[in-house]
Amino acid sequence: MSRFFFFVFLFIIITGCESKINHDAQLYDFMEAFTGKFSSKKQAEQDSGYSKITLINTPIWEDRSGYWFYHELHKEQDPSFVYNQRIIHIKRIDSVTISSANYIIPNQKKYINGWKDLSVFDDLIMDSLKIRDGCDLYFKKKTSTIYQGKTKKGACLSSFKTNMSYITSNVVISKERITSWDRGYDINGKQVWGKIQGPYKYIRISEN
Numbered sequence: 634m635s636r637f638f639f640f641v642f643l644f645i646i647i648t649g650c651e652s653k654i655n656h657d658a659q660l661y662d663f664m665e666a667f668t669g670k671f672s673s674k675k676q677a678e679q680d681s682g683y684s685k686i687t688l689i690n691t692p693i694w695e696d697r698s699g700y701w702f703y704h705e706l707h708k709e710q711d712p713s714f715v716y717n718q719r720i721i722h723i724k725r726i727d728s729v730t731i732s733s734a735n736y737i738i739p740n741q742k743k744y745i746n747g748w749k750d751l752s753v754f755d756d757l758i759m760d761s762l763k764i765r766d767g768c769d770l771y772f773k774k775k776t777s778t779i780y781q782g783k784t785k786k787g788a789c790l791s792s793f794k795t796n797m798s799y800i801t802s803n804v805v806i807s808k809e810r811i812t813s814w815d816r817g818y819d820i821n822g823k824q825v826w827g828k829i830q831g832p833y834k835y836i837r838i839s840e841n
Contacts, residue, residue, distance in 0.1 A: 663731050663772065663780055664700060664723060666806050668692060671835030674709060682828070685709035686716065688811060688835045691748040699724060703747050703754065704735070715745050720762055731772045733782065736762035765789065770804055780806045791817055797825050803832065811835045 671688040678685075687709045694701040702721040708714035720736040738744055739761045747753045768789035772782035783803045791797045797817040805812045812834050817826030 657725060659774065660700075660723075660725055660731060663806070664692070666778075666780065666808050667702070667723070667733075667811075668840070669837055670839040671811050672709060672838050673833050673835050675836055676834045680830075682830065683833060686833065686835070687712070688813075689748050690721070691751065693720075693751055693754045697759075703744070703751075705746070705748060707746075712746055715741075718744060720757075726771065729773055731780070731782075733770045733772070734764060735768060736764050738762065768800070768802070770802060772804075772806070775805075778807050782806070793817065794826060800826075805832075809837045 667690050669690060673683055673686045673688075677683045685708070687707050689705045689707075690702050692701065693703050700723045702723065704717070704719040704721050706716040706718075708716070718738055718741050720738055722734045722736070724732055724734075726732045738757070744753055744757075768784055770782040770784055772780045775781045781804075784801050786801060787799050789800045789802070791800050793800070794817065796819050798820040800815060800817050803814045812832040814832030815827050816824050819825050
């Protein structure tokens with residue numbers, strides 16, 4: 634191969650890689666902030682109304698189309714005590730909006746602490762996941778480093794409690810923390826579940 638064609642080939646490879654990386658810089662920036670291990674320990678030590686909870690978002694299925702994450706909330710002192718598990722699908726909606734859809738995992742016990750060994754998700758079939766209809770979060774960039782997302786009011790219907798009609802979620806993501814405020818309302822719009830005083834505040838403790 635001549636030097637000219639070698640450098641043309643090398644240029645195509647390099648620019649192709651850069652194009653993939655920079656195709657949507659904001660989406661990659663969002664996912665970088667979203668990924669990692671976070672803890673509410675500091676908040677719980679300052680306010681006994683909050684528990685010490687570890688939040689983990691870790692990317693899975695890099696060989697499949699789209700951007701997928703395993704999301705887990707567990708008791709900080711006992712990782713086997715899991716509060717919530719979900720598969721999260723992140724995608725671009727329009728030029729200013731990023732969404733995260735969450736899916737219920739079948740046979741959840743099998744995937745507890747799955748972030749320790751991601752191969753456990755290899756045999757998880759997409760068709761076995763059940764999407765939580767109406768519970769997508771829609772994020773918009775508020776500053777150069779902060780994204781704010783929320784569900785559409787009244788869209789995320791609840792089967793969690795008999796007197797609860799719908800759930801709202803408000804999430805703020807930055808490079809060093811995630812705050813999450815989930816609340817449940819009855820048919821008259823009265824809050825019947827969730828924190829009154831404010832969101833859980835999870836401080837980053839590791840990148841993944």
